[in-house]
Amino acid sequence: xxxxxxLLWGTFLAVHVLVAWQGWVFPSQPMGDVVIVYxxxxxxxxxxxxxxxxxxxxxxxxxxxxxxxxxxxLAWPLxxxxxxxxxxxxxxxxxxxxxxxxxxxxxxxxxxSARRRSAGWFWTGVLALFGPIAMYxxxxxxxxxxxxxxxWLVRRPGAAAIVLTFAAWIKIxxxxxxLAAVAASKxxxxxxxxxxxxxxxxxxxxxxxxxxQHLFGFLxxxxxxxxxxxxxxATPFMWMAHFGAASVDYSFDILTFQIxxxxxxxxxxxxxxxxxxxxxxxxxxxxxxAMRGASFPRLFPPLALAAVLVLIVTxxxxxxxxxxxxxxxxxxxxxxxxTRSGVPAGIVLGLAALTCLVxxxxxxxxxxxxxxxxxxLTVRNVLVVVLLVLAVRALVRVPVRPISHRS
Numbered sequence: 001x002x003x004x005x006x007l008l009w010g011t012f013l014a015v016h017v018l019v020a021w022q023g024w025v026f027p028s029q030p031m032g033d034v035v036i037v038y039x040x041x042x043x044x045x046x047x048x049x050x051x052x053x054x055x056x057x058x059x060x061x062x063x064x065x066x067x068x069x070x071x072x073x074l075a076w077p078l079x080x081x082x083x084x085x086x087x088x089x090x091x092x093x094x095x096x097x098x099x100x101x102x103x104x105x106x107x108x109x110x111x112x113s114a115r116r117r118s119a120g121w122f123w124t125g126v127l128a129l130f131g132p133i134a135m136y137x138x139x140x141x142x143x144x145x146x147x148x149x150x151x152w153l154v155r156r157p158g159a160a161a162i163v164l165t166f167a168a169w170i171k172i173x174x175x176x177x178x179l180a181a182v183a184a185s186k187x188x189x190x191x192x193x194x195x196x197x198x199x200x201x202x203x204x205x206x207x208x209x210x211x212x213q214h215l216f217g218f219l220x221x222x223x224x225x226x227x228x229x230x231x232x233x234a235t236p237f238m239w240m241a242h243f244g245a246a247s248v249d250y251s252f253d254i255l256t257f258q259i260x261x262x263x264x265x266x267x268x269x270x271x272x273x274x275x276x277x278x279x280x281x282x283x284x285x286x287x288x289x290a291m292r293g294a295s296f297p298r299l300f301p302p303l304a305l306a307a308v309l310v311l312i313v314t315x316x317x318x319x320x321x322x323x324x325x326x327x328x329x330x331x332x333x334x335x336x337x338x339t340r341s342g343v344p345a346g347i348v349l350g351l352a353a354l355t356c357l358v359x360x361x362x363x364x365x366x367x368x369x370x371x372x373x374x375x376x377l378t379v380r381n382v383l384v385v386v387l388l389v390l391a392v393r394a395l396v397r398v399p400v401r402p403i404s405h406r407s
Contacts, residue, residue, distance in 0.1 A: 005112055012104055012124045013097070016135070020093040023132035028360035030132040031089055037255070038138070039088045042068040054209055057217030059254065060138065062206055063169045067141045071095055089136075096140045103144035106151055107331070119334040122345050123147075126327055129352035133359060137321040142167045146174045146328040150304075151335070154296065157187035161194035169202050172218075173325045176279070176307035183286040184300040222317075226251065226258035227268040229366065230358065231318030232381045234259050239378070241369040248367055256317070257367060268316045275314035282306045285395055293401030301333035302394035305344060309388040320359040323351050323384075340394070347387045354380035 023031040045051045045065065053062035074091030075084070082090070108120040127134050134140060149164035161178065168175035178195050182188045206215055227234050229248055237259040240246035246261035286303035290296075308325050315322065326348045333341040358366060358377050366373035 002110075005108060005110060005117065008108060008112075008117055008120050008124070009104075012120065012127075013101070015124050015128045016093075016097045016100065019127060019130075019132055019135050020097070023089070023093070023136050026132055026360045028363040030360040031136040033138075034089055034092050034136050035085050038068045038071070038092070039085070041065065042072050045069065046072060053214060053217065054206075054211045055214070057214045057221055059218055059221045060171065061169045061218050062209075062211055062215075063166065063202065064138055064141075064171065067095060067138070067170070093135060096135050099141060099144040103147040106148055107335075115335055115338040118338060119331045122334060122349075123327060123331060126330075126349055126352045129349060129356060130324060131356040131360070133320045133355065134324050134352075137319075137324075139171055139173075139321040139324050142171045142174055143324055143327055145170070146177060147331060149174070150177060150328055150332045153181055153185060153191075153300070157181075157185060157191050158194045161191040162198050165195040165198040166202070169199070173308060173311055173322075174328075176311055177304050177328065179279070179283050180286060180300060180304040180307045183283050184290050184294075184296055184303055186296070188290075221254075225254055225256075225268065225316060227264050227271075227316050228318045229257045229259060230320060230377060230381075231271075231316055232313050232384060233267055233271060233316065234318065235378055235381045237261050237264060238366075238369060238374050242371065242374050248369060256319075271314050271316045275310060278310045278314055279307060282310055282392065282395070285392075289395070289398050289400060294398045297336035299395075299398050301329060301336050301341070302391050302398065304332060305329035306388065306391035306395050309384065309391055313384055313388050320355050323355045326351065326387075343390065344387065344394075347383060347390070351380060351383055351387070354383065 041052050042065065043049075046069065050056050051065070052058040053060070053065060058064075071088060071091040074094055075087035078087035078090055081087070104120065104123070107123070108116050112120065134143075145163055145167035149160045149167065152160035152163065160181070164174050164178045164181070168178060178191065182192050182195075185191055203215065206212075226249075227237070229238060237246045240261060241248055241259070246259060246264075248257050249260040250256075251258050282303065286299060289299050289303075305326070308329055312318075312322050312325065330341065330345050330348050333344060354376060358373060358380060362370075362373035362376060366377060
């Protein structure tokens with residue numbers, strides 16, 4: 001292994017140790033989801049209690065329970081030494097690190113090319129800036145899966161479709177990458193049919209497990225959610241709350257802080273159809289570009305980034321870990337079109353730092369709508385919108401081949 005690749009590997013693993021440790025010492029309990037909800041859900045399933053997604057509706061697709069269950073296996077040898085809670089936290093950190101290492105190995109390998117090392121350094125840097133939110137959420141499992149799927153899209157499109165579809169059945173956002181691949185790739189039918197077959201297989205297994213009544217509970221559970229305080233659309237309301245014209249309320253049903261203000265219910269309701277429409281427009285632009293001869297390496301990165309950003313900008317939830325979704329399309333941009341990846345990569349690095357400043361570092365102040373955290377959140381959310389505009393502009397500017405040159 002070359003020295004610079006060895007240095008990259010060492011730094012990548014060291015950042016995981018750092019981020020894992022930050023979860024223990026940073027304020028606002030950034031590991032809360034892992035021990036407050038993941039551990040009880042998995043423990044109940046293993047002990048004969050209710051199985052989320054199977055015997056009762058759940059906010060996540062059912063396969064999301066798999067990494068939570070596997071963490072119980074990793075935690076079991078440590079339970080008698082450090083206690084069940086700490087053992088589960090360590091097990092989760094080990095699981096995420098192992099998954100990241102597998103994807104990183106596929107990305108960089110032993111003697112990675114310059115662009116692959118650049119992508120590796122980007123991933124390393126963005127993880128360090130995100131802090132513990134990049135590790136202690138279910139999204140941390142889907143990021144390495146999506147990296148693997150993205151890297152396989154050109155040479156192994158069928159396998160890529162399986163991995164990305166399975167990742168989408170853990171957390172929905174990788175489905176945007178599947179749609180982008182279907183629009184941009186010459187192998188679109190193979191990707192589409194494989195994704196459909198994978199989904200069908202998962203549904204059949206879930207039916208056999210008894211999930212028929214709660215099969216799509218992860219969709220219906222989202223319909224009644226209000227506007228979460230960190231969502232892009234909540235930004236004006238957070239300023240209203242700062243000046244006393246709105247409130248920050250806690251929902252005990254879904255364990256999140258939401259906006260309380262006149263008209264906010266309509267805004268929250270409107271965002272879902274807006275998301276569907278905006279995503280259809282972005283994917284449609286990509287499909288037209290592909291039909292007119294745009295090359296996959298130029299088309300897929302801005303299309304994937306724009307699609308993922310639509311899911312973030314138009315989302316009524318807006319949890320901080322959503323920003324980690326941006327890691328994958330930027331890695332793909334560096335791999336496929338390195339010369340044009342600098343601006344989006346730089347912006348995502350800035351978003352990672354701002355996200356960590358908002359949560360967990362100043363989150364207590366944000367709940368009290370203090371000036372500095374509200375300002376940090378505003379800058380973060382404005383930057384997300386700016387990145388979406390830049391991604392769409394790059395998508396529109398992707399060159400197509402003249403008619404006479406097409407095969």
